[in-house]
Amino acid sequence: MFVLGLCAFQFGDRNGLNGMPFAEVRPLVSDPAKARTLAKQGNTDLLVGQVEPGQTVRIRGEITDANCYLGSRVHAYDHAFCAKLCAAAGSPLVFIIDRDGEVYLVLSEKNGVRLPDNILDLIGVPGIMVEGKLLEASGIRAVAIQGLAP
Amino acid sequence: MKLKTQDSIAIVLCSLLLICTAANLFAQDAHFHNAPSSSSQAKNPYAGQHRAVAAGAKLYTMNCGSCHGNNGIGSGNVPALRKGPAQTAPDGEVFWFITTGSVNNGMPSWAQLSEQERWQIVTYVKSLKNSPDSQAVQSSSANVKPARTNAPPPKPPFTDFRFEEPGKSRKITVQDLPTPYATETASNGPNVVARPRNAWPVAPAGFTVQQYATGLDNPRLIRTAPNGDVFLAESSSGKIRVFRGITADGEANQADVFASGLEEPYGIAFYPPGDNPEWIYIGDTDAVVRFPYKNGDLKASGPAQHIADLPHSTGHWTRDVRFTLDGKKMFVAVGSASNVDDPDTTPEEKDRADILEFNPDGSGMRIYASGIRNAGGGLEIQPKTGELWCSVNERDGLGDNLVPDYITHVEEGGFYGWPWWYMGAHQDPRHEGKHPELKDKVIVPDVLLQPHNASLEMTFYQGTQFPAEYRGDIFASQHGSWNRSVRAGYEVIRVPLHQTSRASGDYEDFLTGFVIDNGRVWGRPVGITVAQDGSLLVTDDGSNSIWRVSYAGNGASNEASHNTNRSSK
Numbered sequence: 248m249f250v251l252g253l254c255a256f257q258f259g260d261r262n263g264l265n266g267m268p269f270a271e272v273r274p275l276v277s278d279p280a281k282a283r284t285l286a287k288q289g290n291t292d293l294l295v296g297q298v299e300p301g302q303t304v305r306i307r308g309e310i311t312d313a314n315c316y317l318g319s320r321v322h323a324y325d326h327a328f329c330a331k332l333c334a335a336a337g338s339p340l341v342f343i344i345d346r347d348g349e350v351y352l353v354l355s356e357k358n359g360v361r362l363p364d365n366i367l368d369l370i371g372v373p374g375i376m377v378e379g380k381l382l383e384a385s386g387i388r389a390v391a392i393q394g395l396a397p
Numbered sequence: 398m399k400l401k402t403q404d405s406i407a408i409v410l411c412s413l414l415l416i417c418t419a420a421n422l423f424a425q426d427a428h429f430h431n432a433p434s435s436s437s438q439a440k441n442p443y444a445g446q447h448r449a450v451a452a453g454a455k456l457y458t459m460n461c462g463s464c465h466g467n468n469g470i471g472s473g474n475v476p477a478l479r480k481g482p483a484q485t486a487p488d489g490e491v492f493w494f495i496t497t498g499s500v501n502n503g504m505p506s507w508a509q510l511s512e513q514e515r516w517q518i519v520t521y522v523k524s525l526k527n528s529p530d531s532q533a534v535q536s537s538s539a540n541v542k543p544a545r546t547n548a549p550p551p552k553p554p555f556t557d558f559r560f561e562e563p564g565k566s567r568k569i570t571v572q573d574l575p576t577p578y579a580t581e582t583a584s585n586g587p588n589v590v591a592r593p594r595n596a597w598p599v600a601p602a603g604f605t606v607q608q609y610a611t612g613l614d615n616p617r618l619i620r621t622a623p624n625g626d627v628f629l630a631e632s633s634s635g636k637i638r639v640f641r642g643i644t645a646d647g648e649a650n651q652a653d654v655f656a657s658g659l660e661e662p663y664g665i666a667f668y669p670p671g672d673n674p675e676w677i678y679i680g681d682t683d684a685v686v687r688f689p690y691k692n693g694d695l696k697a698s699g700p701a702q703h704i705a706d707l708p709h710s711t712g713h714w715t716r717d718v719r720f721t722l723d724g725k726k727m728f729v730a731v732g733s734a735s736n737v738d739d740p741d742t743t744p745e746e747k748d749r750a751d752i753l754e755f756n757p758d759g760s761g762m763r764i765y766a767s768g769i770r771n772a773g774g775g776l777e778i779q780p781k782t783g784e785l786w787c788s789v790n791e792r793d794g795l796g797d798n799l800v801p802d803y804i805t806h807v808e809e810g811g812f813y814g815w816p817w818w819y820m821g822a823h824q825d826p827r828h829e830g831k832h833p834e835l836k837d838k839v840i841v842p843d844v845l846l847q848p849h850n851a852s853l854e855m856t857f858y859q860g861t862q863f864p865a866e867y868r869g870d871i872f873a874s875q876h877g878s879w880n881r882s883v884r885a886g887y888e889v890i891r892v893p894l895h896q897t898s899r900a901s902g903d904y905e906d907f908l909t910g911f912v913i914d915n916g917r918v919w920g921r922p923v924g925i926t927v928a929q930d931g932s933l934l935v936t937d938d939g940s941n942s943i944w945r946v947s948y949a950g951n952g953a954s955n956e957a958s959h960n961t962n963r964s965s966k
Contacts, residue, residue: 307578309794320745321711323736324584324879326791345794345827348739373736374582374882375792 262289276361295359299391301380302333308345309373310353310366314338319346327371335368342390345374352389354382366392407425429486434492438697439489443513443520461518479525489520541593543914548883555798556847558912563601568903569801569845577826578846587887587918589939596919598935599910599914600946603864606908607647609934609945610640614942616936618717618775618854618924620665623672624692625929628665629936629943630679632715635659637679639647639695642945643930647945653695656688663773664718664729668757671724680716680773682728683709685759705759708748710734713790715773717854720757722783727755729744732771737792737827750815752776752787752807766858768839770826774853774923775873778808778814782898788855788873791819793880795826802852804873804892804900805842814839843900849878850886854924862931863948869894872907872933874922887911889922889946894960908935910947 260266264285275282279295286293311322312333322330322343334340340353340362355362356379369375376396382389408704410961428434443449478484480779483491495515507515551557554569597642598606610616615633622628627640627649636657642650664680667690677697685704688697707716713732720727740746752772754765765785775788786805791800792815800819814820817828818839824831846852855873870893877887889908892900911920924936932947 319711320735320738320743325712325713346829348827369584372582372584374578374796375579376581387921 251268260267260289260291264289264291276359278361282359291354295357297358299354299356299358299380299382301382301391303378303393304381305376305378305396306342306344307374307376308343309375310324310340310342310370312338312354313341316341316343322371323373330370331367335366342377342392349388351381352387353390354389356380356391356393362392363394365395369395412519414471417480418592423533425731429482429490430494432486432490432501436489436493437487439492440522441488441492441516441518441519444488444523446520449517449520450524453517453519454525457518478522484526486517488519488523489835491522492516496521499695500753521793534902541590541595541913541917544916546883549672551883555880555885555886558887558909558915559883561885561888561906561909563599563906563909564905566905567847571820571823571841571845573819574801575796575798577795577799579798580882582794582796583880584883585881585915587877587884587921587939588916589921590917590919591912592919592940593913595908596913598908598920598944598946600908603948603950605647605947605949607945607947609643609647609943610649610652611940611942613638613936613941613943615938616923616941617715617938618663618665619926619934619936619943620667620924621926621928621934622667623674623746626693627926627928627934628677629924630662630665632661632663637661637662637665637677637697641695643932645927647932647947649943651695651798656697656701657782659686659701659862660684661714663715664776666720666727668720668727669724670720670722678704678718678720678727680707680718682714682716683707685693685718685727685729687757697928703759705729705755705762707731707753710745712745712749712773713773715771715853717773717776719776719778719785722778722780724757727757728776728785729753729755730769730772730774731771732778732790733815736794737825739816739828741831752785759814764810766807766811766813767822768815768818769807770815774851774876775855776873777855777857779898780857780859781869783801784898786855786871788852789813789842790851790853792816792825793849795884797881799850801845801848802850802875803842804844804852804855804871804904804930805840806899808840811840812838813842820845823863844902844904846875846890846904847878847885849881851878852886853878853922854926856925856927856933858927858933859957860927860931866893867891869898871900872925874925874935876921876938877911877918883915884912884918887921889919889925889933908944911939912938 312330314333315321341352342353377392378396379390379392492515495507498504517841554567554573566642600606614631616629617632618630620628629638637655639655640649640652648829652902659681661682662679666678667674668676668678676687680688684706686701688701689699708731712734717730724778730752731749734745750770752765752766753762755762769789771790772787777786787807790804817832818824821839821841822836853874853876855871858867858870870891875886875888878885890902890904891907912918919939920937921939922935923938928934934943935944
């Protein structure tokens with residue numbers, strides 16, 4: 248009994264963080280130190296700040312929201328406001344590569360860290376050049392964007 | 398979420414405009430918009446707090462300013478929030494109205510904002526009360542000093558707003574084009590502000606500029622009827638307005654709403670061609686409709702008749718409409734759904750980026766010319782030759798100086814490149830290797846304009862008021878760039894035909910002065926027509942005005958006109 252209790256103590260979600268409502272989690276993105284403290288106290292995993300692996304590449308294309316692009320093929324500047332609204336509502340972002348039209352899921356370079364505003368401001372702008380790392384898992388391709396190419 | 402949803406949001410936001418009108422209606426009531434008496438007892442927890450004012454200002458700008466105007470100054474014919482009932486009512490009643498809204502007054506409920514945010518907006522609005530007029534409007538209509546733009550001068554023949562000058566001649570050729578991505582793509586959309594007191598459109602010496610009409614709602618294409626009445630598409634509000642006559646001050650004598658309830662009207666054409674039309678055709682984004690019309694009508698005498706469906710899903714929405722001189726065919730320009738998506742793999746691009754031809758009854762649709770990214774902003778028939786011409790917005794994302802917009806005559810069956818090619822045998826790098834068979838079939842347009850200018854309506858000058866050398870020339874409105882690091886366009890240009898029916902590729906700046914600096918503009922030319930007296934009328938959906946440019950001879954100056962016009966207000 249003592250051993251089982253110790254395991255639960257060490258590996259369990261001590262403070263019920265995994266059941267925390269999303270609306271309460273969302274503000275913690277702006278306060279990663281607090282999130283780390285909570286995770287430590289709650290004995291839960293937290294990969295915030297972990298950098299995605301891979302080699303940095305440069306790709307040119309356009310960022311838009313997945314809802315509109317995959318559902319209606321709508322994108323580009325006339326759609327930028329809509330795309331930003333959808334992204335703000337939680338739609339994943341995708342990157343359409345100029346060269347071949349291939350579509351990649353957009354990730355931030357570091358877990359739990361928002362994409363920088365200067366990237367988000369360019370949603371819907373064709374022909375932007377970004378630096379990032381290409382990832383692939385289970386048939387899904389993604390680019391973890393580090394920033395605009397200098 | 399589709400564009401139409403955006404439109405709906407915009408409509409809802411703009412309905413906020415009605416709060417002020419409604420505020421006047423209820424000015425005599427005991428409570429602001431019939432707010433319950435209990436609401437007046439609610440105490441503003443942030444009253445007078447500077448931080449709340451600052452937070453409220455941001456919220457106001459995001460949610461309210463587009464309709465109520467910067468700093469609560471109102472917009473168009475909407476009265477200001479910084480005075481009137483919104484200021485005299487208790488904070489709690491204003492809070493109640495923001496929360497509750499009023500369907501009848503077009504004011505949506507803003508209950509989705511947090512209570513704190515609604516109070517912050519109230520606090521901000523109340524803070525405007527003691528602002529003297531000059532302070533309240535300082536950011537929008539005072540004399541404004543342009544912010545310095547540190548970008549180096551453009552390399553000719555390319556230019557930008559800093560070097561636009563009435564009378565300045567320009568010519569861009571395919572040999573001048575840079576390689577794709579020579580410069581980075583830019584997101585430099587205009588921040589449209591109220592016209593500063595010291596700002597006025599600038600025309601060449603000898604021409605005067607007057608404000609023909611203002612307080613309009615998104616004035617777009619404008620076209621003169623055979624009897625001289627001037628018809629205007631107010632696209633956002635779905636209206637066709639009509640103006641008659643010109644006063645000594647250059648203003649319209651009479652104005653009316655010819656038709657309303659349209660979807661997004663833009664193109665206007667009178668049919669049959671000649672002095673006695675029987676119909677007005679409207680390019681209404683997803684359809685062509687027509688209203689019965691005879692000379693002198695200020696109101697449509699019957700409902701809209703559906704003529705033809707047009708391809709439409711998203712993207713470019715303007716649909717100009719013209720008839721051949723013999724009236725046997727109707728042209729409708731339908732722009733692309735996207736920037737450069739491949740029609741081979743994108744069903745939404747079917748029958749788009751084309752100029753379509755119909756019989757006047759809407760039957761017999763066929764593609765007249767293709768590969769034209771968006772000519773929806775301006776079609777015109779050359780009055781002597783009967784040739785179709787168009788004004789075209791080219792593509793984005795290849796850098797500051799690609800791809801030039803253009804004005805050209807249109808060849809039947811002609812292919813103009815989009816999306817695989819541009820300006821002759823230049824392949825778009827986004828479609829590398831595609832359609833090599835088209836390489837040598839891409840027509841190079843007649844007049845290459847500054848890339849990203851957003852060239853819209855064009856007209857052939859058939860008046861007699863301007864000097865003889867202007868006779869037959871093209872004038873075209875340039876709405877202005879967003880995809881350029883230093884903005885260009887925001888002007889009216891003249892394309893001289895040199896007394897021929899052909900353009901030689903050169904054009905010149907004609908009406909400028911709409912840009913304050915690289916961040917702010919106050920005017921955006923859209924439509925252009927020749928009035929019955931030979932003056933030019935230019936619509937501007939930045940200041941929601943129509944400008945009149947007339948020729949007064951060598952002794953006149955633009956500044957004199959400006960002063961005359963201001964003193965007459």
